[in-house]
Amino acid sequence: VGKSTVDEEVLDELEEVLITSDVGVGTTVKIIRRIEDRVARDKYVSTNELDNILREEIAGLLAENKSIDVDDDFALPVDKKPYVIMVVGVNGVGKTTTIGKLAAQFHKRGYKVVLGAGDTFRAAAVTQLKLWGQRVGVPVIEHGMNTDPSAVAFDAVKKAVDMNADVVIIDTAGRLHTKVNLMNELSKIKRVVQKFLPEAPHEVLLVLDGSTGQNAFIQATEFTKATDVTALAITKLDGTAKGGVVIGISDQFRIPVKYIGVGEKIEDLQTFNKMEFVDSFFKKI
Amino acid sequence: MFENLQDKLNQAFKTLKGQGRITEINVATTVKEVRRALTDADVNYKVAKEVTDRVKEKALDRKVLIAVEPGQLFVKIVQEELTDLMGGEAQSINLKGDPAIILIAGLQGSGKTTFSGKLAAYLKKQGRNVLLTACDIYRPAAIDQLKVLGEQVGVEVYAEPENKNAVEIAQNALAHARKTGKKVVIVDTAGRLAVDEVMMKEVENLKRSLNPTETLFVVDSMTGQDAVNTAKTFNDRLNFDGVVLTKLDGDARGGAALSIRGVVQKPIKFISTGEKMEALDIFYPDRMASRILGM
Ligand SMILES: Nc1nc2c(ncn2[C@@H]2O[C@H](COP(=O)(O)OP(=O)(O)OP(=O)(O)O)[C@@H](O)[C@H]2O)c(=O)[nH]1
Ligand SMILES: Nc1nc2c(ncn2[C@@H]2O[C@H](COP(=O)(O)OP(=O)(O)OP(=O)(O)O)[C@@H](O)[C@H]2O)c(=O)[nH]1
Ligand SMILES: [K+]
Ligand SMILES: [Mg+2]
Ligand SMILES: [Mg+2]
Numbered sequence: 001v002g003k004s005t006v007d008e009e010v011l012d013e014l015e016e017v018l019i020t021s022d023v024g025v026g027t028t029v030k031i032i033r034r035i036e037d038r039v040a041r042d043k044y045v046s047t048n049e050l051d052n053i054l055r056e057e058i059a060g061l062l063a064e065n066k067s068i069d070v071d072d073d074f075a076l077p078v079d080k081k082p083y084v085i086m087v088v089g090v091n092g093v094g095k096t097t098t099i100g101k102l103a104a105q106f107h108k109r110g111y112k113v114v115l116g117a118g119d120t121f122r123a124a125a126v127t128q129l130k131l132w133g134q135r136v137g138v139p140v141i142e143h144g145m146n147t148d149p150s151a152v153a154f155d156a157v158k159k160a161v162d163m164n165a166d167v168v169i170i171d172t173a174g175r176l177h178t179k180v181n182l183m184n185e186l187s188k189i190k191r192v193v194q195k196f197l198p199e200a201p202h203e204v205l206l207v208l209d210g211s212t213g214q215n216a217f218i219q220a221t222e223f224t225k226a227t228d229v230t231a232l233a234i235t236k237l238d239g240t241a242k243g244g245v246v247i248g249i250s251d252q253f254r255i256p257v258k259y260i261g262v263g264e265k266i267e268d269l270q271t272f273n274k275m276e277f278v279d280s281f282f283k284k285i
Numbered sequence: 286m287f288e289n290l291q292d293k294l295n296q297a298f299k300t301l302k303g304q305g306r307i308t309e310i311n312v313a314t315t316v317k318e319v320r321r322a323l324t325d326a327d328v329n330y331k332v333a334k335e336v337t338d339r340v341k342e343k344a345l346d347r348k349v350l351i352a353v354e355p356g357q358l359f360v361k362i363v364q365e366e367l368t369d370l371m372g373g374e375a376q377s378i379n380l381k382g383d384p385a386i387i388l389i390a391g392l393q394g395s396g397k398t399t400f401s402g403k404l405a406a407y408l409k410k411q412g413r414n415v416l417l418t419a420c421d422i423y424r425p426a427a428i429d430q431l432k433v434l435g436e437q438v439g440v441e442v443y444a445e446p447e448n449k450n451a452v453e454i455a456q457n458a459l460a461h462a463r464k465t466g467k468k469v470v471i472v473d474t475a476g477r478l479a480v481d482e483v484m485m486k487e488v489e490n491l492k493r494s495l496n497p498t499e500t501l502f503v504v505d506s507m508t509g510q511d512a513v514n515t516a517k518t519f520n521d522r523l524n525f526d527g528v529v530l531t532k533l534d535g536d537a538r539g540g541a542a543l544s545i546r547g548v549v550q551k552p553i554k555f556i557s558t559g560e561k562m563e564a565l566d567i568f569y570p571d572r573m574a575s576r577i578l579g580m
Contacts, residue, residue: 022510092505209505212508213327213510214509216507240478240514241510
């Protein structure tokens with residue numbers, strides 16, 4: 001503000017903006033360094049240009065690390081049927097809701113969808129998923145509460161094959177990554193599903209809450225260790241949280257952000273688009 | 286990370302001492318280290334800045350640079366500052382009123398319903414006659430969830446599955462509580478974003494209509510920098526009495542606790558440390574300070 005060239009003070013301000021967006025110290029420092037380099041190279045960079053440079057750098061970070069735009073718009077691979085998606089994450093991030101929304105998108109495109117009620121622990125979790133199933137109009141395979149989640153997952157995949165379904169999405173109970181037993185349980189669910197369909201699950205979708213701070217990085221690390229996460233969904237980006245974790249996570253992990261959640265309604269799920277994200281990020285900061 | 290904040294600071298001071306001059310600028314470098322550590326723990330940037338400004342003053346006052354273990358003393362000063370900021374003593378909830386009414390509010394998925402169940406169990410254990418009230422009329426199976434928890438802890442749950450008016454349900458629950466001699470009514474509400482005007486209006490109406498003894502704001506301890514905005518808006522709308530910090534059984538540093546204290550002067554009254562109904566604890570500022578510092 002009031003400055004014409006980018007100097008130390010402007011960069012300090014930029015650091016503040018990035019940190020207060022949950023980008024994380026590591027990635028923030030990386031971005032600042034890159035801008036410093038450009039400023040050094042181009043000599044006089046005006047503060048007006050800074051905005052564009054920052055946009056470019058952030059988009060660059062998102063692109064470098066496989067966070068390519070998912071432009072296939074909820075299309076499923078043709079050679080993997082049923083396509084098995086296992087959904088994991090810590091408590092309350094939006095797993096079940098994301099499954100409901102995802103099911104709706106697949107269903108709308110004419111795919112045959114089956115849901116598996118693998119959260120047999122949290123109060124009324126099965127009922128919650130069944131209500132989503134009804135809402136979308138797709139079957140939910142369940143064994144009730146307090147049953148073995150691996151058995152539910154196995155059964156859901158088996159029934160999906162029997163029904164000639166295109167996609168099966170398995171819900172799991174929320175769990176903090178620090179709980180070793182619960183993390184082992186996830187690995188087990190995966191193994192049991194593989195007994196029936198060796199290449200499954202084709203996708204392990206880690207759901208992260210967009211308002212989460214630095215713990216999101218540890219979640220990504222730990223869930224990847226237990227289940228080889230292949231894609232990310234970031235939820236609750238309709239709030240005031242700036243969602244800088246998307247940038248930090250894309251920078252630090254080789255896992256693409258595939259979906260974003262922007263509300264509680266059935267239609268509030270989008271495939272991730274890098275430039276749209278950068279635009280909305282800039283509107284918020 | 287900064288498990289070794291103390292080591293880092295010791296190292297920094299060693300270098301500084303080697304330079305043979307004790308200046309304000311030297312301390313400033315170390316202060317920057319502390320500020321990074323705090324923002325890494327999700328303490329809001331501005332709050333972290335305020336904290337470290339005060340720490341710097343105290344460090345100079347207490348001649349940290351000529352101390353035998355300057356890093357240790359420095360960390361101690363930071364820790365004291367954090368503890369003070371978080372309110373010093375643990376604070377309990379107000380249960381005056383017949384019945385006492387406790388309104389629970391917060392963002393989606395923060396742990397409101399689970400906490401409602403836990404609080405019911407906690408108060409029941411103290412011999413109080415409690416009623417849980419299901420005012421989340423939106424989330425699929427929200428009522429069922431509360432009912433399951435109510436059953437687990439042996440507390441009655443009041444619900445009207447067909448009614449789409451939260452204020453009406455709450456008022457009917459209150460009437461029911463009076464009729465059945467309940468001494469505490471806990472009102473679980475739907476999760477909402479601070480920017481959702483319709484939903485914020487609803488919870489404001491609930492508060493106005495119920496005139497609760499305690500309004501508690503439930504926050505996920507994994508929340509990042511946005512904790513300040515959310516807390517501020519909920520406080521502007523509800524003037525809540527206290528904060529509940531959840532999911533502390535994980536490894537989140539919980540810097541949000543400090544941020545919230547920094548922007549709204551409200552005490553943290555409970556912490557949630559698990560999914561089970563007994564995983565509830567009162568809040569100790571000094572423990573939280575150590576946690577945020579990773580010690
Ligand atoms: N505003 C908003 N709310 C969301 C979004 N996604 C989910 N939610 C809400 O977040 C809360 C938790 O969602 P769930 O789908 O139950 O989360 P979960 O991860 O399955 O939770 P557990 O199974 O208990 O671990 C619900 O109130 C959802 O309506 C989103 O994108 N935006
Ligand atoms: N590990 C852990 N999980 C918790 C804790 N408190 C709540 N949970 C879990 O977090 C998830 C969300 O909790 P809820 O009580 O449904 O949250 P809520 O705020 O009522 O959610 P909405 O009504 O959808 O806004 C559930 O899986 C709970 O079991 C806690 O202290 N520790
Ligand atoms: K959350
Ligand atoms: Mg769920
Ligand atoms: Mg709830």
